[in-house]
Amino acid sequence: MTLTKTLKGNTATIVGLIAVAVALSASYLWDDTQTTAVAARTVREAAPLILAGLCGLVGERSGIINIGIEGQMLLGAFCGFMAASYTTNALGSTVSLLAGVAGGVAVASAAGWFLAWTAIRLRMDQIIAGTVINIFAIGATSFFFVQGRTMPTVPNWPVPGLRDVPLLGRMLFDHGPLTYVAMLAAVLIHIALFHTRWGLRTRAVGEHPGAADTVGVNVFRLRYLNLAAAGALAGLAGFALLQSASAFNRGMSNGKGFIALAVMIFGRWRPMGVFGAALLFGFFNALQAQLQFKQALDVPPQFFGMIPFVLTIAVLALAGLSARPPAASGQPYDPD
């Protein structure tokens, strides 16, 4: 029943995804290698957007707008990279990668806690607080970054058998671990949000914290916990960037944290909606990458690089007309 609601609320995403699926199937008949590459890349590009979009979603569903996802991703990527990099010799590549994930998640989660603290204790404007995180992340990661460090490559985990299915195999079952985590996270958060006590309370706190408070739900505690958990998702999103890049670069989140907000809005604050919207954005990213790579058209690469952002603006302009965020999102809660 909750899924039907998601389907109804996200017609634009669904129409878009069907169009993409049709286009991919048609182009597969025409050029299977390139099509498969675009399809696989769509999902790979979508992974950090799914995780980051879910971060935004959990925050807003609990009543706090998180504009600092970009910064959290960057911190997650940087700290993840440093942790993995410095522990490689001592721990070996697999464990050091786990240490990296843990480091990135911990720091991004702490940033989420910080955002909750400014919103709850200081009753600070949440947009400003998020911007603080972004600026801090850019400054700190650039300052402490050491050129020339390396980290172990994140392995690919192809699913035996399924991987060999034409088109879909490479698209869904031939990825690094964080891509699977992202897809799984969307499903799990959907279930948690609509079928558990935590979800009911989170939605209540994001829509009408007063109502939740008067029946004994601890609004502030839930917001702290959720923002920290959402930060962990942003940290994973940051590490997902490392999964494809294999090294940290300055400013490597490159606006993805903001695109994630567009993904969240386009997905109507529903986890499966975020999943679909991220795939759509991922597709355009993949398409622009492929077009640049093949130099199929005589157009400057910057033009293609611009497409995801133009799409973001278009999406927000169109979806924003009818999108309804959780009612208490961005409002400081005052128990009196």
Add this chain to the structure above:
Amino acid sequence: MAGDVLLEARGLTKRFPGVLANDSVDLLLHRGEILGLLGENGAGKSTLVKMLFGIHQPDEGDIYFKGQAVTNDGPGEAIARGMSMVHQHFQLVPPLTVAENIVLGNEPISRGFFNKRAAEKRVREISEQYGLTVEPTDVVGDLPVGIQQRVEILKALYRGAEMLILDEPTAVLTPQETDELLVILRQLAADGVGIIFITHKLREVLAVTDRVTVLRQGKGVGTAETANSTSASLAELMVGRSVVLRVEKDEAAPAEPVLIVNDLHVRDDRRQLVVEGATLQVRAGEILGVAGVEGNGQRELVEAITGIRPIDTGSAVVDGTPVGSKPRAVRELGVAYIPEDREKDGLVGGYSIADNLVLATYYEEPFASRGVRDFDAVAQQAEELVEQFDVRTPSINTPVQSLSGGNKQKVIVARELSKENRLVVASQPTRGVDVGSIEFIHNQLITARDAGAAVLLVSAELDEIFGLADRIAVIYEGRIVAELDPTTTTREEVGLFMAGGG
């Protein structure tokens, strides 16, 4: 009738910075009893029940519930003890269903998941047990307020409430819904629930309570058996002096029509048509009272007439001039406007009383000449009006936001009714205002009428409509569905039209 003592509060005192909100208040509630808690706005009723319910902690005093001293550290603990509260502003989450709202905080869980079916089943059981009909799967935001209130009461019953506090529960209800609520409360009391019923409406206190405790300026000034009380005796306790409950006015002498509204259509902020063909006339020297449940287009009707909101189709004409979409032009036709939301539409909170009094006329002589303000003239006017309209304030330079509700409203009334008017549009002019100020504001409206102005009074309070209006128009879903004569109609008849019947 009443059983053993359920709740006793002794010497409850609460101080807020600069205010003694409750000063050693005592309260006693038995099982199966309905206790009225009566007092003016600011008398400390809300503070008192918030202490009982654990939202505030008393600075002094003790609370005994079922014979044991208790301190409720937050509403959660109060609920766990069997105390519940229905807040004046409903504490419901609009996008969630009835069942989800009711079980929130005490959700049925099976195997780690929220068991929605069990929740719906349980809600259906309680709703049948107490005769409070609701559909558990309905989305709360789509329900009328009367039903939403039932959901609130069911929330309390679901938690096994033995004591129920209702904070101004009838403020948003039609007379019929109010009657239904009173019946429900009687049933609950018969089942042994102790009920504290907060209100400032004497009629309801007399209709449903067993005893009544009156608060004035934070102090308990007395508890009376309802059977031995009258409106006059309670009002006197509440205000501290005898009050004239009926408005004294002479027969109206209506002359030519001043405001003619014809087939008016207006859209709300979400661009939905909410005034759909309203037609009415107000003549010079009469008060037309527009009765209706809130949200039936009153706000938009009034805003269209005063030029604040664009008219979709149809017309509103003042003295032969159609009102456009320039509020200043409308005002210059001799229209005064007392808005429904005084904080938002009537005053600039951070401005002084003096500046608020010239909000509409600051550019005119004598308050300005050649574009330069004359502060002496502004101050002089302010001194006069504060005196004349009995605004209680330390000075004319005090920011309006620090005044009480009644005094804020008097500033607006002073600004609007001190000039010569052809038409006075007053929307909920006494909402949240103390009894003394209500009396004053009502008299000012009568004075304006007797000076020959046409008065359009929009109010959700039937007492106010019956007390002031020379004719009553009932608005329902954006249309005037009835015009009635207050001397021949009844509250029940008006209520029926307000609910869309009749």
